[in-house]
């Protein structure tokens with residue numbers, strides 16, 4: 001009899017395929033950090049409440065602490081380590097560095113992955129809770145209020161919010177970045 | 180966490196069979212509540228049957244002009260859908276008012292309806308809690324309960340239901356569609372959640388092993404103006420203190436159709452039928468809205484530390500109705 005409490009899964013992480021045998025109880029966050037040595041995603045709360053573990057799953061931002069690794073089988077995962085292309089930072093990463101979008105840096109990988117996912121959601125025309133939805137087809141301008149709301153799933157214990165918001169607003173305003 | 184088996188189902192029948200065969204089996208949606216409760220030790224399934232690859236994803240326009248939202252549709256996709264936004268704005272707003280961008284990308288519509296209360300004692304295994312262990316007592320009644328129920332609670336449990344989506348669905352007379360090995364069934368959302376009574380552990384009218392397949396919004400519930408407003412302890416990413424979903428149709432200077440549901444006040448979304456009766460066929464004025472809210476909240480029984488919710492709910496109902504009446508198309 002095969003052991004039903006373990007599974008063999010395949011994960012495409014930062015463009016590299018990994019075949020792994022996992023205990024079904026393990027989260028995607030733990031597998032990324034402990035098996036694949038990707039320590040960008042952080043374990044802040046382990047309950048979906050802080051966003052420090054945010055990664056992209058098939059292009060969408062998710063909290064990896066509430067995803068069982070076995071349920072992520074066959075998914076494409078991007079962590080903060082996989083964002084730079086050919087050693088070149090993405091605009092949002094560059095903006096966090098230049099505008100001091102952090103203090104201790106613990107929440108930063110989650111903030112940045114979240115921002116990447118958020119900009120894609122905005123480009124796809126998704127509204128937010130503060131969007132005045134009179135024109136359901138046009139994406140609203142990503143002003144401070146929109147950015148604060150859309151990024152509210154990422155807490156920063158250092159309170160670096162003003163600079164985080166500045167970095168995201170600035171990046172969103174760059175041609176070719178936001179929708 | 181206890182060990183468990185995992186399977187993902189690709190056909191509804193396969194999922195139903197897997198759960199029917201195994202008393203310890205549970206459906207897994209986005210896992211945003213279930214995995215969390217497994218970590219706390221509140222849930223100890225022996226098998227998870229992942230439903231996200233079932234063909235239950237997406238939003239369809241029904242022949243009557245209503246919508247059918249598949250159970251595995253993510254909260255994000257439901258809220259972003261142009262027809263949801265156009266026909267049932269309060270629904271899109273309710274979903275967007277819940278959780279965070281990340282969680283909405285994971286959470287499914289079916290899972291959202293079945294999420295458990297956020298009462299702190301429910302997840303604290305060292306506290307008595309009738310919802311977790313029937314007959315053990317309720318720690319919240321004498322304990323921390325500033326965000327607990329003011330309506331419909333009993334001496335057995337004073338918890339609230341945390342879903343924002345369900346509040347909007349309740350206002351729109353939505354119906355929950357499910358399937359068991361015996362066939363399909365439907366339960367109006369208003370009857371989906373059971374009254375607390377003396378068994379707060381029994382939360383819904385779903386038969387054992389039932390798989391939610393969709394929620395259906397009837398075309399008749401479509402009104403020109405609706406909205407969802409949620410008050411909470413911080414501006415975003417927090418559960419409701421009190422929320423209101425409302426739709427208002429004013430024609431020739433009188434209220435033709437009105438729907439009001441409250442969140443954060445009871446063990447289930449609270450359809451404000453008393454307020455609606457006061458409003459229907461009357462001339463919409465600020466005084467009327469206040470009187471309607473007053474009438475609804477007249478049966479409220481606040482606990483030691485949550486009396487503030489009565490005034491909050493009353494004011495919120497009045498403000499939301501006033502706002503809807505002032506919007507164009509309702510003048």
Ligand SMILES: Cc1cc2nc3c(=O)[nH]c(=O)nc-3n(C[C@H](O)[C@H](O)[C@H](O)COP(=O)(O)OP(=O)(O)OC[C@H]3O[C@@H](n4cnc5c(N)ncnc54)[C@H](O)[C@@H]3O)c2cc1C
Pocket residue numbers: 047048049205206207208209210211212213214215230250251254276277278279282285286287288289290291292293294341342343344389390391392416417418419
């Ligand atoms: C930090 C945080 C903040 C949150 N804030 C809010 C908020 O403000 N407002 C709000 O409404 N919600 C909020 N949520 C809750 C979140 O919306 C729910 O956890 C989510 O909607 C549940 O969906 P899921 O698919 O992840 O369910 P799961 O966790 O996968 O499942 C939940 C339950 O539903 C059952 N289930 C799942 N799918 C089906 C199906 N098709 N048929 C039958 N049973 C099924 C499971 O067996 C389980 O019992 C928050 C969650 C977190 C972690």
Ligand code: SF4
Pocket residue numbers: 296298299300301307308309310311316317318319320335336337338379
């Ligand atoms: S209010 Fe309900 S959930 Fe909370 S401790 Fe009492 S019985 Fe448990």
Ligand code: FES
Pocket residue numbers: 042043044045046047048049050051052053054063064065066
């Ligand atoms: S560690 Fe995942 S949200 Fe906090």
Ligand code: FES
Pocket residue numbers: 101102103104105106107108155156157158159160
């Ligand atoms: S920079 Fe320290 S937690 Fe955000």
